[in-house]
Amino acid sequence: MVTGELKNKVDGLWEIFWTGGLTNPLDVIEQMTYLMFIRDLDDSDNVHMKESIMLGLPYKSIFEENVTIGDRKVPGNQLKWSVFHDFPAQKMYANMQENVFPFIKNLHGDKESAYAKYMGDAIFKVPTPVMLDKIVTAMDEIYEKMEQLRSEDVRGDIYEYLLSKLATAGVNGQFRTPRHIIKMMVEMMDPKADDLICDPACGTSGFLVESSEYLRKKKKAEVLFNAKNKEHYMNHMFHGYDMDRTMLRIGAMNMMTHGVSNPNIEYRDSLSDQNEDKEKYSLILANPPFKGSLDYDIVSADLLKVCKTKKTELLFLTLFVRMLKTGGRCACIVPDGVLFGSSKAHKDIRKAIVEEQRLEAVISMPSGVFKPYAGVSTAILIFTKTGHGGTDKVWFYDMKADGRSLDDKRSEVKENDIPDIIARFKNLEAENDRKRTDQSFFVEKQEIVDNAYDLSINKYKEIEYIPVEYPPTSEIMANLRALEKEVQESMAELEKMLGDEMA
Template sequence: MLNAETKRRIDNARDILVGKVPDPKTQVEQITFAMIYKFMDDMDQISVKLGGKASFFNNGYEGFAWSKLMDKKLSGSQRLDLYVRALEGMANNPHIPQLFRDVFKGAFLPYRDSETLNLFLKEMNGFTYDHSEDLGDAYEYLLSIFATQGKAGQFRTPRHIIDFIVDCVDPDMHDSVLDPACGTAGFLISAYKHITEKHRDDPLTPDQKQRLTENFVGYDISPDMVRLSLVNMYLHQFPNPTIHEYDALTTEDRWDETFDVILANPPFMTPKGGIRPHKRFAVRANRSEVLFVDYIAEHLNVGGRAGVIVPEGIIFQSSNAYKALRKMLVEENYLYAVVSLPAGVFNPYSGVKTSILLLDKDLARRAERVLFVRVEQDGFDLGAQRREIEQNDLPEALAAVKAFQADLAMEPENSARAWAVEKARLGEDGDYNLSGERYRQVVLVSQKWPMVKLKECCKFIRGVTYSKKNEVEEKGNIILRANNIDITKNSLDLSDLKMIDKSIKLGDDLLLKENDIFICSASGSKEHIGKVAFINEDLPYYFGGFMAVIRCNEKVNPKYVFELLKSPIFRTHLNHSILAVNIRNLKSSMVYDFSIPFPPLEVQQEIVDEIEGYQKVIDGARQVVENYKPVIPIDPDWPLVKLGEVCETTSGGTPLRSITEYYEGGTIPWLRSGEVNRGYIEESELFITEMGLNNSSAKIFPINTVLVAMYGATAGQVGLLKFESSTNQAICGILPNDQYIPEFLYYFLLSKTEYFVEISGGGAQPNISQRIIKELLIPKPNISDQEKIVEALESERSVIELNKTLIERFETKIAARIQSVWGAG
């Protein structure tokens, strides 16, 4: 166990170095070199005392032993010279293990201050080790205070979270174990300790331990992390640790290696410059977290199991790649449990909200449900210091997981902490949302309040029917139709109004009134039918025959009913009730027969107030997202050049639709203009084959191509391509030369979106030609100025992305609150 004295010495050593070596990674390297250096000499000294010989520093290397280095007769400059020569020559010492020679390869002292070195070596000389396990504990502490590079989406996983995941997955002595993004090898070491602890009553023999260590494998893309993990494993009883410098996402060299257990906290962010994933993934994606989870699932042996930490995007975001991954995990029987962790677990490195996916190919195949577990406290506060506290939900969460593993039909004891959901229900809307709160304790009979049918508190009023010939251009009555409901926001959209002849008699009850719930009652679109909007004031608008209003009486709060009708439960009720194939009709009986929990009016108001508070956050975040436009301050001294003079521009093409071989089984991403959506483009909905590419004018654009939509409703939209992709002919691809940073060009063109829209001509088919794009005058600041501008705008973009996440998170809160009305209330 790590003692307080060892911890204090490591802290002191870092404090001594920080003035000369500010980079935390270099501090860790320097302490690593000194710890191993002294450890080898300690082992030599013990061997000599026992009557043996020095094994590490002998046959010409005696003069470099640590004890020689600390000789008090040496002056400061002599000690500095000896240490520099020892450090730089250690990799050539044939008497030390190959692993240590690799660690010291390229080692050097990054400063030449003898006073700092003397203080540092004196502190390190205070370390005493009888066994490498002691050094391993000290090294583990050193790594625990080292924050890896957050910009790459990598964060050190807290030890107690690692141990929790390992306990859930429960590796054993015959399992092969992989961490495909191993960092400092924390998961692998925890798994090894877990197995040896399991066999404490019947300890493993030395041969069994040797075979056990051969079952552990780690990959990491960073050579620095590989070096750290090799040292960490060696110091934790792994004589020949297997850690490969390997990029699992872009290379296929180790694709055929499979494992019984996989444990990981993979990078959360796609690196700048994008990813070029190979073609063997089941899910087509360019987000690193999606690809890593796909990789883990696909590399489990029959009956294999895994535990992986994922960001919230995996859990609920609606882009195609996220949905496809969730569908694969559920439908192909990988996922059996989701453990939600509190935001702040990774403080102080990141406040990102995370969850744990637990996979088991055998258990998930037998299970008809997925277990959801909520952890609110992990034994530490969620501030930057992460101080230990009494509240810790992890033991209870582990118990829930173990109980579910033992009995898949069992209902969790604490339904506020854990609950199981039918797989069929997860896939009802095709979204496979894994936000457990959406499904918590939801039954169609309230556990607390009576159930009341809407016919007892509401009136359903259909709109007026009319024909096309009744429409007029002026002096008519305004009629609202299905497209006057914004189905994404459940609000009125009055941008396209129609009028009908006043000769058609309309009663006052067909005017929209304050507190009406406006609803689409008939549509050929499954998305429109049953969609609602709340009317906040009397309006001079009538509603058409495919529309209706639900008008509440004094027994119920109209906004409460509105929130219930927005919920997935009402949607499920309609999907079960509406049978028509083409035009879906909402019969009054479908509304009237829908039962809702009926709390007292004051409780209804409390629920409404809570939801409206969440909605205000959503609306505010939407304002930020929808109204943001980058502004680049133009220096009048910058020269202006035509875009076509400094960039190559070209468009794509569309393979013939009639030839199925151009599309079926395609692996080449293919974008349409509607997917150029003012942002970093990281996925494609459609794919074409190599044959389709070669037999059309489609071409593959490289990463960081700037795209401009030229035709259609999205004309003028700008995107930055973050993966290799082909496009159709309605997209102009702009390839900057070395005088421009792609991000700078993207942001500048993004600031010109309104100009593009204006010159596109509007009408049924807006059009921007390549000639117009080539003629556009763009500023030409130097690269340094471009970098500064991009850095500032990237910071703004991160705020926009956070607001998008905020929208999704608070929409989930609203859904969970409405769901709870049917649950515990």
């Protein structure tokens, strides 16, 4: 999490945008994203240059001697943050408008790439040279502080903090998924080098970014040092859909900044007939919109055949099953109502996952996880698409703490079940002997069937009541009389002392 001096510096940068007239949080984050990307381009180019010298490998800098912008030739070093940040305000502003911004808009050679699609209509909105000068200075201070902290997650934490400014939920109930919850889900699913990963409600691409980072850290040799796997990782592995172009633009840049050159991030209504994906992906990670209600005529007929409902959370679950290839896995966040709702649609989708696929785990999360944006109680469902059943028993976990306070402040606390959840999920054989009074346990499929496919943990969890033994009534009465006698003696002694004083 971003705290202390770094948080103050980020807030100060936000204030510069705000007082300068950019008051829409999406606009601010979008402009910050561009500028962070421009600065990171310079840093990453320097790193690649040093590595090429050390390893004796050829490398051509993107800031070569002259860069073509339109019909002009511009000295490449003028596009480098480390050079132009020292320009006078007016010259830096003109350089940004006329050179740097057109350069990054056309940076990706493939005009069909996600980057080209969403940068094509990007607009530089910083209104004045003085404001740009203040922003660049503030960003240099932030990066200097990041360098001092030397934490591998600090850049992601800053981006997460910026995204937290998007405090308003959309009409369909979408809101930001906390980064530590995303990391937990990705680690539990353990993405593979040949996976085809999709988030059909991707927003700023949090699940895709974390999956890419997990593969880079945990499977670096397999992913990046194998030509075939690297090509797949850079161009084919990651797929995300959303209906907000600004979110898509931020998501595409977020992925590129994290080293994925060509993510497949597209404008698409995942629940409509516009989405023709069937049996395509091997891993779906998602936190689909909750509380939404759609008209039947805009929902794919395929989905309505399986689950006739207007509720987005149920339609997305149906969609995940359709989009997964056989053997594909899904980890998704659902509101608690999905687990125990009594409507036909609720029961139908639960039955379909339990009977026709292989439901593996239900992780109940406390209601404060999504504060301050929403207080809704949620759970994580993990299942594998088989097409012919396979559920024999389901693992339940009652998460009580996620390392943050469960109020609007979400401050860091010591209590954290996440490491325990990951460890236990990766060793489910050891869970067989756990009791219903424990924090995690198995429930046999037949019991779930007998309970109308209810998946709420409270249906199966047993609470252990410790009997409290009280002494017999006669002993209590004797103690009361003794106390009464003691009070009377104390009162008599007090009266005697007062009488002596008055005399």
